[in-house]
Amino acid sequence: MVELLYFAWVREQIGVDAETVALPANITSVAALLDWLASRSPGHAAALANRSRIRVAVDQAFATPDTPVAGAREIAIFPPVTGG
C-alpha cells in the first residue's frame, strides 16, 4: 500500500488530501501512476489533465516521470511550487 498526498489545487480538484491505495503491479513509474490515477474518478482526471502542471515527490524527494514507484511508501502530487 502507498499513501498518496495531494496539495493545493490538485487536492481541491481530487477532493481529498490523502488516500491509501494498492498499486497494480504494472504501475512502475510516476508517469504510469498518473495515468492510472487519472482513471479513478472525474476529479482525479480533471486534476491530472495537464501533466505539464503536475509535480510529484516520491518518499519526499522530487521525482520525474520515469522515477520508479515500486516500494514507495508516500507519493505526493502537487502543482509547481510557489513559495518564497
Add this chain to the structure above:
Amino acid sequence: MIAARLQSGPFDPAAEQAALLAGRTDLGAAVQFTGLVRADDGLAALTLEHYPGMTLAQMQAIAAEAAKRWPGVLGSIIHRHGRLLPGEPIVLVTTASPHRGDAFAAAQFLMDWLKTKAPFWKKEEWANGTTRWVEAKASDDAAADRWA
C-alpha cells in the same frame, strides 16, 4: 552554518541578524531579505500551504547547498505558512560573511531556490470570497537555473 526554520508566526529580522552576528568580529558584511504579502488587485489575504513531511527537510537541503557553495557564509532562512495579511512578512533570508560578495550571492541563491525548490503553494483571497492559486513563474525558474 545556515539554519532553516518553518513557522506560522511572525519573525523579527533585527533579532535574527543580531543572533547571527553575536560574538563575531570577523564578519564585514550582513545581508537581509524579507518577502512580504503584496496587496495586488485589492488582495485580502494570502494562504501558504506546504508539505509538512518534506518542507523543513527541503529548506535544510537548500541551506546546506548554500553553505557548501559559500563556505564562509553564516545565515538563516525562515519561511512562514498559514494565512497571512497584506504587509505581513512571508520569508526571511539573513546572511553574513567577511566580504559582501558572498553574503549577497548566498542570499540571492537562497531566495531563488526557496521559490522553486521548497514545497509551498500560495493561494490568493479577495474580500468578495474569490480565491486563486498563484501560478509558478518561468522567470523564477530562470532565476533558479542561473545557479545550476
